[in-house]
Amino acid sequence: MSDQTSLKTVGIRLPGSRLLEVDDLTVTFPTSRGDADVVKDISFTVDPGQTIGIVGESGSGKSMTSLAIMGLLPRGGRTTGSVKLNGHELTARSDREMRRVRGERIGMVFQDPLSSLNPYYTVGLQIEETYRAHRGGSRRAARKVALDALQRVRIRDAETRIDHYPHQFSGGMRQRIMIAMAICLEPDLLIADEPTTALDVTVQAQILELLTELQDATGMGMVFITHDLAVVSEIAETVLVMRGGVQIEQGPAEDVFARTTQPYTRALLDAVPRLGDDVATMKEVRP
Amino acid sequence: MLWYILRRLGGAVLVLFLISLFTYAIFFLLSPDPAYQICGKTCSPERIAQIHTTLGLDQPFWVQYRDFMVGIFGGRTFGTGANAVACDVPCLGFSFQTNQQVTEMVASRFPVSATLAVGAAVLWLLFGVVGGLIAALKEGRFWDRAVMVSALAGISVPNYFIALLLQYVIIVQLQWLPFPQQVDFGDDPLRWFQTYILPWSVLAFAYAAMYSRIVRTNVIDTLGQNFMRTARAKGLHPSTIISRHALRPALTPVVTLFGMDFAGLLGGALITETVFGLNGIGKLTADSITKNDQPVIMAVTLLAAVLVVVANIIVDLAYTGLDPRVRVKAS
Amino acid sequence: MATALNEVTVESGSVGALFTDSAPTPGRRVWRELRTSPTALLSAAFIIFILLLAVFAPLVAQLTGWGPNEFDPDAINPDLGGLPVGPGGGIGSDHWFGVEPGNGRDIFTRIAYGARVSLTIAFAATLATTVLGVLAGMLAGFYGGWVDQVVSRVMDFLMAFPTLIFMIAILSALPADNRLVLLVIVLSVFGWTYTARIVRGQTMGLRTSEFVEAARASGGRGLGIILREILPNLRGTIIVLVTLSVPAYIGTEAGLSFLGVGVVPPTPSWGKMIAQAVPWYASDPMYFIFPGVFLFLTVLSFTVLGDRLGKILDAGDAA
Numbered sequence: 001m002s003d004q005t006s007l008k009t010v011g012i013r014l015p016g017s018r019l020l021e022v023d024d025l026t027v028t029f030p031t032s033r034g035d036a037d038v039v040k041d042i043s044f045t046v047d048p049g050q051t052i053g054i055v056g057e058s059g060s061g062k063s064m065t066s067l068a069i070m071g072l073l074p075r076g077g078r079t080t081g082s083v084k085l086n087g088h089e090l091t092a093r094s095d096r097e098m099r100r101v102r103g104e105r106i107g108m109v110f111q112d113p114l115s116s117l118n119p120y121y122t123v124g125l126q127i128e129e130t131y132r133a134h135r136g137g138s139r140r141a142a143r144k145v146a147l148d149a150l151q152r153v154r155i156r157d158a159e160t161r162i163d164h165y166p167h168q169f170s171g172g173m174r175q176r177i178m179i180a181m182a183i184c185l186e187p188d189l190l191i192a193d194e195p196t197t198a199l200d201v202t203v204q205a206q207i208l209e210l211l212t213e214l215q216d217a218t219g220m221g222m223v224f225i226t227h228d229l230a231v232v233s234e235i236a237e238t239v240l241v242m243r244g245g246v247q248i249e250q251g252p253a254e255d256v257f258a259r260t261t262q263p264y265t266r267a268l269l270d271a272v273p274r275l276g277d278d279v280a281t282m283k284e285v286r287p
Numbered sequence: 288m289l290w291y292i293l294r295r296l297g298g299a300v301l302v303l304f305l306i307s308l309f310t311y312a313i314f315f316l317l318s319p320d321p322a323y324q325i326c327g328k329t330c331s332p333e334r335i336a337q338i339h340t341t342l343g344l345d346q347p348f349w350v351q352y353r354d355f356m357v358g359i360f361g362g363r364t365f366g367t368g369a370n371a372v373a374c375d376v377p378c379l380g381f382s383f384q385t386n387q388q389v390t391e392m393v394a395s396r397f398p399v400s401a402t403l404a405v406g407a408a409v410l411w412l413l414f415g416v417v418g419g420l421i422a423a424l425k426e427g428r429f430w431d432r433a434v435m436v437s438a439l440a441g442i443s444v445p446n447y448f449i450a451l452l453l454q455y456v457i458i459v460q461l462q463w464l465p466f467p468q469q470v471d472f473g474d475d476p477l478r479w480f481q482t483y484i485l486p487w488s489v490l491a492f493a494y495a496a497m498y499s500r501i502v503r504t505n506v507i508d509t510l511g512q513n514f515m516r517t518a519r520a521k522g523l524h525p526s527t528i529i530s531r532h533a534l535r536p537a538l539t540p541v542v543t544l545f546g547m548d549f550a551g552l553l554g555g556a557l558i559t560e561t562v563f564g565l566n567g568i569g570k571l572t573a574d575s576i577t578k579n580d581q582p583v584i585m586a587v588t589l590l591a592a593v594l595v596v597v598a599n600i601i602v603d604l605a606y607t608g609l610d611p612r613v614r615v616k617a618s
Numbered sequence: 619m620a621t622a623l624n625e626v627t628v629e630s631g632s633v634g635a636l637f638t639d640s641a642p643t644p645g646r647r648v649w650r651e652l653r654t655s656p657t658a659l660l661s662a663a664f665i666i667f668i669l670l671l672a673v674f675a676p677l678v679a680q681l682t683g684w685g686p687n688e689f690d691p692d693a694i695n696p697d698l699g700g701l702p703v704g705p706g707g708g709i710g711s712d713h714w715f716g717v718e719p720g721n722g723r724d725i726f727t728r729i730a731y732g733a734r735v736s737l738t739i740a741f742a743a744t745l746a747t748t749v750l751g752v753l754a755g756m757l758a759g760f761y762g763g764w765v766d767q768v769v770s771r772v773m774d775f776l777m778a779f780p781t782l783i784f785m786i787a788i789l790s791a792l793p794a795d796n797r798l799v800l801l802v803i804v805l806s807v808f809g810w811t812y813t814a815r816i817v818r819g820q821t822m823g824l825r826t827s828e829f830v831e832a833a834r835a836s837g838g839r840g841l842g843i844i845l846r847e848i849l850p851n852l853r854g855t856i857i858v859l860v861t862l863s864v865p866a867y868i869g870t871e872a873g874l875s876f877l878g879v880g881v882v883p884p885t886p887s888w889g890k891m892i893a894q895a896v897p898w899y900a901s902d903p904m905y906f907i908f909p910g911v912f913l914f915l916t917v918l919s920f921t922v923l924g925d926r927l928g929k930i931l932d933a934g935d936a937a
Contacts, residue, residue: 072519102522110520115513119612120535129531130521165611181521302778310784317791439925443918445869447876448892448910451899459900554780558873562896572783573877576790584787591780599778 010105011188014087019221020046020069020189025081027061027068027245038064039245041081044238046189046221053236053253054225055268061245062225066191069223070108071098086188104134107182111194113174117166123150123177124162127184134185149184150177153210172203176210183214190215191223196231208235229272233257241265295603299596306592310585311352318581320344341365342383355380379589380582382575389586393568399469400567403490403560404552406483410491411498412545416538418495419502423537424529426507434499441496450489450562457485467563486563490556494548498541505537512536539609543602550598554591651930658926661919668916672733679727682714686731687884690722707904715908718891719898725908728886732909735887736916739801740867746806748860751813752852756844758814759821769818773811781808782873789879797882801874805867813859820855824848854931861924865917872913888913 013019027039039061046052054062068079071090083090085105090098102108110116118126127149128142143162150158153176166174175195182190192211196204212235215222224235232239232253239256241248241264249262260266320335339345342365343354354363358378365372365381374381380389422434457463467482509515510533518528555569564570568587575583607613652658671678679685693708694700700720702708707716707725715725758769785804792800824830825848833843872889874880881887888909895906 070520072516099522099524102520104522108517108520110513110517112513116517118514118518118532118536120539120610121531129523129527133521133523133527167612178517181517302775305775306778313788314791317788439918439921440914443865443921444914445872445876445889445892445910445917447873448906448913451892451896451906452910455899455903551780554783557782557786557877561877572786576786577878579790584790588780588783588787591783592778595780596778 010085010088010101012086017084017087018045019048019050019086020044020223021082021084021087022065022069023082023084025065025068025079025083027064027073028078028080029074030076037245039068042240042242042245042247044240044250046223048188048221049215049219050238051215051222051224051236052238052240053232054223054240054242055227055229055232056242057227059244060242062242063193064245065242066108066193066223066225069191070102070106071095072102100134103130103182103187104185105187106189106191107185107187109175109178109182109190109192109195112198113171113178114166116178117174119166122163122165123169127177127181130181130184145184146180149180152183152214153177153180155180171199172206175199175203175207179207179210179214183218183220186218187220189221189223191225193225194227195224197226197228204231211235229257229268241268291607292604295600299600303593303596306596307356307589308352310588310592311355312348314581314585315348315351318579379586382580382583384578384580389582392571392583393586393590396566396568396571399565400553400555400560400569402483403486403556403565403567404549406487407490407494407552407556408545408549410487411494414491414495415498416502416541418499420506420534422499422503423506423510431503435503438496438499441492442500444493446489446493447558447562449492450486450559453485453489454562467565469564469566482563482565486556486559486565489563490552490559498544501544502537502541505540506533509533509537535609539606542605542609546598546602546605547595550594551591554594555587648927648930652926655926657922661922661926664915664919665923668733668912668919669737671730672737675727675730675734678730682724682727684713684724684727686727686886687723690717690724693717693722694719701898701901707902709904716904718894719902719905725891725905728891729888729908729912732886732888732891733912733916735798735881735885736868736871736913739798739805739871740864742802743805743809743867743871744860744863746802747810747813747863748856750806750810751859752817752849752856754810755814755817755819756821756848756852759818760825760844760848761840762822762825766818769814773814776808776811779808782870784808785870785874786877786879789874794882797880797885801871801880805870809863809867813863816855816859817852820852821848824851858924858928858931861920861927865920865924868913868920869917 022045023043025039025042026037028035028037030036042061042065044052044054054065056062064073064077067073068077069083069090071079071093073079079091081091085101090101093101117123124143124146127146128139131137131142131145132139147158147162150162155161155173155176161169166177169177175198179195190211195211196207199207208231211222211224214220222235224232226232236253238251239253240250241256241262243264248264249256249260256265257269260269336345343351346354357363358374358380360376362376362378363374365374372381374388375390377390378388379393381387382389382392385392418434418438422431425431458466464481464485465478467485468478470478470482472479515528515532518532523532555567555572557569557573559565560567560569561573568590571583572587574580575587652662675686684690690713693703693713694717695703702717702719702722704710704716707719708722709716713724713726715729717724718728754769754773758766785808788804789800830843830847833847871880872887872892875887875889876893878890878893880889883890891909892906892913895902895909898905
């Protein structure tokens with residue numbers, strides 16, 4: 001049962017390896033016009049407690065990158081290159097093997113929490129099922145874990161609200177619930193795909209704060225995907241700028257924001273309007 | 288929540304009242320004088336007048352309607368004296384052509400229609416839901432096409448044609464089944480089953496076809512929903528993902544449809560019963576229409592409407608139980 | 619899902635170029651897609667065949683040499699109770715589809731005339747219900763408020779009726795003249811609600827879209843907006859509804875005729891032919907098989923075409 005043992009040990013870091021190593025990741029889809037690379041030769045690493053922000057406009061391939069890491073590409077997608085978690089290669093694994101990794105070793109949070117939660121089931125159940133799918137265990141044990149997770153993301157009255165349905169929560173709270181679901185098994189890595197895009201600015205700040213807290217407490221690494229530069233600057237140490245599936249530049253956040261030499265990055269930065277900007281000087285970013 | 292139920296019931300009563308009024312009015316306006324049917328062509332005017340009085344046909348519309356409605360809840364008597372005819376609660380009318388209380392005629396035929404409805408429902412739910420599910424899961428591939436082509440055939444072919452065809456092929460030519468015969472389950476279970484299997488299949492074929500198309504669309508839609516992606520991202524087993532996350536959203540609307548269809552079928556499957564010679568409410572309706580037995584037609588129409596309205600309410604309430612989003616609105 | 623799809627459309631090579639070529643006008647695209655689908659073509663071909671049969675029924679009668687109500691006593695065998703002479707219910711060079719037992723009427727001619735009845739009623743009913751339904755649906759969906767309440771209540775009320783039974787009951791009670799018109803009226807009265815429901819839903823969705831807002835902002839008034847902004851966008855839906863209504867009415871009319879409340883004899887109707895064939899189903903199965911198959915194929919063709927149109931138009935919206 002060699003694949004069983006290797007799966008158990010995916011959680012154990014191989015000596016000399018990083019938490020997440022992505023090397024020359026390429027995602028290809030067949031289209032009516034031939035094969036298209038929606039992600040091309042993307043490489044980056046993440047260490048425990050560290051966050052990388054992947055920035056780009058829609059269509060830049062950033063979400064596809066995260067889906068490729070999880071092995072959740074839409075039908076027809078092919079992955080080439082290497083994705084290593086704790087030194088263990090993920091790309092060649094079967095779906096059955098990846099199922100063990102998803103939710104347990106890598107957690108994922110998506111953009112729209114209302115549509116990303118099943119409206120027919122209570123939030124408690126949706127968290128519990130993650131626990132029970134990976135660890136087995138009784139309903140009572142699962143409920144404890146779910147309760148604990150809700151409390152960690154600061155849902156008030158968790159004992160009551162655990163039996164509520166998604167539509168009974170506000171947008172910000174729903175996103176907290178999604179985060180609770182993703183971290184309830186204490187994964188090594190959290191992938192957040194535009195988690196704050198659908199939220200109000202004030203709520204955004206709360207969510208970012210929560211994510212940072214959780215990261216400090218558990219030491220998990222984070223891949224934070226967004227098109228919002230302001231958000232990235234707050235939460236990421238490293239920044240990867242993508243455009244059309246290709247890396248434009250990568251480096252420490254400060255360097256990229258303050259001293260970029262790339263015209264595209266420059267254009268992205270300039271496109272963020274600031275109070276006092278002259279309307280005429282605001283440039284358009286050509287996609 | 289209680290308030291919601293009461294409101295719905297109130298609305299339903301109103302609708303039923305309107306339907307009964309409407310139906311009664313239509314028949315009042317359109318039907319030929321029943322007196323002639325009872326009496327025949329060679330009727331003296333005095334006899335006609337007498338019948339009119341007995342049946343209360345000389346009264347104004349509103350009185351007739353009131354008598355009819357009151358009769359449903361309290362029974363009534365037609366005529367006076369020695370020729371008086373009693374009609375027990377719930378009095379749906381009296382068929383002078385056959386000399387029976389309509390309620391009794393309908394009640395005696397209900398079991399056949401019910402048997403037909405239940406048997407067909409089991410079959411069509413099974414094939415419809417499973418078929419639609421398979422088609423959705425194997426979208427674009429062989430089984431999807433196979434199921435969809437069958438479904439297309441099922442909704443396009445008139446069921447009386449299929450009924451005749453099946454009778455011809457299976458009973459007459461291949462002789463796999465004997466001719467349908469009205470038997471009770473207790474007396475001869477085999478014959479009972481042999482009698483019903485074809486009509487069940489004919490009915491189920493049409494409904495299953497419709498349902499598999501709907502289920503397929505719903506499941507495909509549901510599979511594309513964002514929460515399915517979340518379920519996969521949590522590392523759940525595929526069978527859990529389908530059975531827990533896909534089925535409920537996809538099938539809940541089907542429940543509504545099923546309720547209405549089943550209720551409609553309880554009111555009698557006219558065509559199927561006629562072709563197979565089964566003595567259910569549907570056949571009663573068809574026969575009464577041919578003979579123009581007014582009270583029976585009227586009663587059956589009303590009964591069918593009541594069934595549909597009741598089913599509507601049940602289904603609505605069931606929906607609040609099934610879809611949490613609706614529950615909050617209701618409370 | 620939206621994000622994933624968007625990313626798929628990105629072209630490789632040209633860095634970040636997300637271009638879309640100018641879409642051909644919807645009509646042309648639909649036509650092109652239909653042309654490439656064998657099932658759609660087959661269906662369309664059959665529909666045209668039936669249409670021709672219906673329109674040129676008198677010519678068909680000339681072709682076969684028999685009128686629709688013309689008896690042919692030589693084609694049936696009185697000793698066998700009126701069974702047709704020859705195989706398959708009397709199929710031969712004289713009568714291509716055989717004859718009706720008992721009177722020897724040519725089935726092919728009757729099928730042609732029956733096509734007339736089926737299509738006329740179905741088209742007329744479709745026209746009426748579409749006009750009524752679209753109007754009601756647009757008004758209810760656009761204005762909302764009490765207009766919507768009234769229309770919706772009426773729709774609910776009509777939908778609560780056991781349609782088939784009611785139609786049968788009404789039709790059986792009415793006198794036999796002007797049957798065709800009566801049938802169309804009865805079918806339409808109960809049929810418009812389905813179209814109206816769908817149109818209402820679509821209108822409510824369109825009401826909040828940007829171009830309606832723009833039209834309103836530039837001073838457009840209710841009726842104008844409905845006609846200029848909403849109706850054109852309902853085009854696809856309406857086309858599909860029409861294409862799928864026709865077979866529904868063909869089926870319903872056939873069913874009503876089968877039960878004896880449809881067209882009055884001697885007018886031929888496919889449903890009525892099957893009803894008349896019931897007593898002969900064992901001895902002369904072709905008598906019910908011919909009209910049955912025609913009914914089946916006609917309804918099937920319209921449904922397949924409607925389905926395909928629906929798929930094409932859906933895909934167009936997503937592009």
